[in-house]
Amino acid sequence: MAEVYDNVVFAVLLCSYVIASEEEEGQQIELVQLRQRRVRRAALRRFWVRPWLTEERRQQFGHYSNLLDSHLRLEDPAAFQNYTRLTPELFDERWNVPHAVGALDGKHIAIKKPPKSGSVYFNYKGFFSIPLLALVDASYKFVWIELGGKGHMSDAQIFGDSELFNGLEENALGLPPPCPLTSNQDDLQDMPFFILGDDAFALRNYLMKPYSRRQMSREERIYNYRISMGRRVVENAIGILANRFRCLLRTLEQKIDTVRDIVEATVVLHNLLRLRNPGMIFQEVDHEDINHDIMPGA
Known part of the structure; x- marks a missing residue:
């Protein structure tokens, strides 16, 4: 058993x-x-793009190179110039700010407090964030962004540490040479091209901002009106970006690098939508009424 x-x-x-x-x-x-x-x-x-699609093949078989650069530029220079016109011309046409090439401003992207970060990402508004500093053209497209800062840093500090600041200081961005603002023979003073900012930035030859004092003259009030109207382009662009991608209106809980990737992706998609669908709802952007008063948009 x-x-x-x-x-x-x-x-x-x-x-x-x-x-x-x-x-x-x-x-x-x-x-x-x-x-x-x-x-x-x-x-x-x-590879997001096949490795055999080299730069030489892009130039040889690309539609832009074949149709626009090779044919339109030679056959109809006026149409080609209208298609590829510079941003300063658009700022002059749309916002009556000649020689402006872009508007600069920032936005705090709310994030969850990173571990072991202390108060580095805590901003003056009372929450943790990553600052988005953006340069926007007259068509509400983002030309340049900076996401390398931390919440406690100011816009001026981030701008001073950026490659945009270094390029403007060294005159290495390819801006047009200084020229008179108008064709008036009585005003032949050469004026440099510049970007628009607010009181957070220092006044420089390449950065204009409104007067901050009171009791201004009529000419100074007109100047403030023009500069402020042109600078609101960047505020509208950031507002459109946040309203289109609603994740930017709440606190993002991803890691810091992931948050930066998300914001960069939204900016790229925003520019793509502006290129593919330039028309937008009239109430989303600033405009003037019949009395030439600014009606705020997004």
Whole structure:
């Protein structure tokens, strides 16, 4: 009787061992297959653009190079210039601010407090954030953004540490040379091209901002009106961006690098939508009424 019991116990243990070995082997196979799938996915995502599409082939087979640059520029220079006209011309036409090339402003993107960060990301508004500093053209498109700052930093501090500041200081951005504001023969003073900012930035040859004092003259009030109207382009663009991508209106709980990627992606999509669908709802942007008063938009 005891011998039969021992045989039964041995058979049960042997069966359990075989089952455990098969399960362990199955888990190892699944782990290997999972690693292979990850490697295969990484290999598939290595190139967003096929490597054979080189710059030479872009220039040779691209529609822009063939149709616009090679044909339209030679056959109809006026149409080509209208298609590729510079931003200063648009600022002069739309906002009556000649020689302006862009408007600069910032927005705090609310985030969850990063671990072990202390008060580095805590801003003066009372929440944790990553500052978005943006330069916007007259068509509400983002020309340049900076997301490398931390919440406690001011717009002027982020601008002073940026490559945009260095490029403007060294005159390395390819801005047009200074020229008179108008064709009036009585006003031949050369004026540089500039960007528009608010009181957070220092006044420079390449950055204009409104007067901040009271009891201004009529000419100074007109200047403030023009500069402020042109500068509101960046406020409208940021407002349109946040209203279009509502995640920017709430607190983002992702990691810092992920938040920066999200904001950069929204800016790229915003510019793409502005290029593909330039028409937008009239109430979303600033405009003037019949009395030339500014009606605020988004």
